[in-house]
Amino acid sequence: xxxxxxxxxxxxxxxxxxxxxxxxxxxxxxxxxxxxxxxxxxxxxxxxxxxxxxxxxxxxxxxxxxxxxxxxxxxxxxxxxxxxxxxxxxxxxxxxxxxxxxxxxxxxxxxxxxxxxxxxxxxxxxxxxxxxxxxxxxxxxxxxxxxxxx
Numbered sequence: 001x002x003x004x005x006x007x008x009x010x011x012x013x014x015x016x017x018x019x020x021x022x023x024x025x026x027x028x029x030x031x032x033x034x035x036x037x038x039x040x041x042x043x044x045x046x047x048x049x050x051x052x053x054x055x056x057x058x059x060x061x062x063x064x065x066x067x068x069x070x071x072x073x074x075x076x077x078x079x080x081x082x083x084x085x086x087x088x089x090x091x092x093x094x095x096x097x098x099x100x101x102x103x104x105x106x107x108x109x110x111x112x113x114x115x116x117x118x119x120x121x122x123x124x125x126x127x128x129x130x131x132x133x134x135x136x137x138x139x140x141x142x143x144x145x146x147x148x149x150x
Contacts, residue, residue: 006133021106028102030073033066035103038075043097046089048081075099 021032028035040056041047047055053063067090070076075096081087092100115123136142 024106034070037066038092038096038100038103041090041092043092043100046091049088049090052090
């Protein structure tokens, strides 16, 4: 391809970021997926297990595997949801809270370094572009279905 497509640039960049995060996570004895999950769990009140998947944009089966692994490592515990007798809240253990801080520090470091290298105006444009792409997708304005028969 002569020109880089938008989706290629997004995918290649995200793959590089994910690889970098996974390499860093290894030094903490974890994975990027576990770090991302810890950051998605409310550190004070816990998070309903049913809300976690949608919040992270993850399928229930993938999330179940990650939560099981986190439970085995002593990072989380499941508690009954007092607001919903059938539901479960995912809470970070004290160990999980420590590891969450490590994950947050890694993410903040990445953001600091990028902000040092990219001026604020360009970064604002980047966020505007990603917001527009997300809105086009959410509003289903990319592939508009033709309802008339031709």
